[in-house]
Amino acid sequence: MKTTEWRQDSEYVALVSDLLAMPEVQKLADYTQHHHSNRLDHSISVSYNSYLIAKKHGLNTRATARAGLLHDLFYYDWRTTKFNLGSHAFIHPRVALRNAEKLTELTPMEKDIILKHMWGATSALPKYRESFIVSLVDDYEAINEFFGPAQLKFRRWRRISLKQRILNQLEK
Incomplete structure (x- = not known):
């Protein structure tokens, strides 16, 4: 995420600042995601x-912000680490939940959000609307993070290409 808009939202920051201050959460910066x-x-x-x-x-x-922050609280490269018990989509929500429970007390809603954020890739149906939101936003962010740089390149190429076509027409 390039934007730091969240830093200016004092209401949001108040909900997650204790979690963001934890080394276990900051350690997530060491892992490539998408x-x-x-x-x-x-x-x-x-x-x-x-x-x-x-x-x-x-x-x-509160539950949405906090569980959203902790939904991927695991410390391995999911592209190279494989499990005998199931796919990464199935395993990592359980690992994230276990890690989150070591850091802070979680409400039943927060647990559901973390555990079921892979809904669609897994059959674990979310119990709360907040769980659906985090699951859908997670999918959106994953796609945006993966394709974002390619979209920027395409837009630049299209802009340059359009400029070149205009210049070619003007030269005729």
Whole structure:
């Protein structure tokens, strides 16, 4: 996430500042997430954008922001680490939940958000609207992070290409 808009949102910061101060959460910056982002930036993006949606709809912003931040609290490269018990999509929410429970007390809603944020890739149906929000925002952010640099390159290419075509027409 390139934007630091969340830093100016004092209401959001108040909900997550204790978690962001923890070395265990800061350590997420050491792990690549979707090729062009690190896991901490990804988690903040999911957390903040989910929080904004929850706030707009009068839902539980605290649970959404905090669980959104902790939804990928695991310390391995998911592209190279494999498990005998199932896929990364199935395993990592359980690992993240276990790690989050070591850091802070979690409400049942926060547990559901973390555990079911891979809904769609897994069959674990979210119990709360907040869980659906984090799951959908996580998908959106993953796609945006993965394809974002390619989109920028395409836009630059298109702009340059358009300028070149205009110049070619003017030269005729």
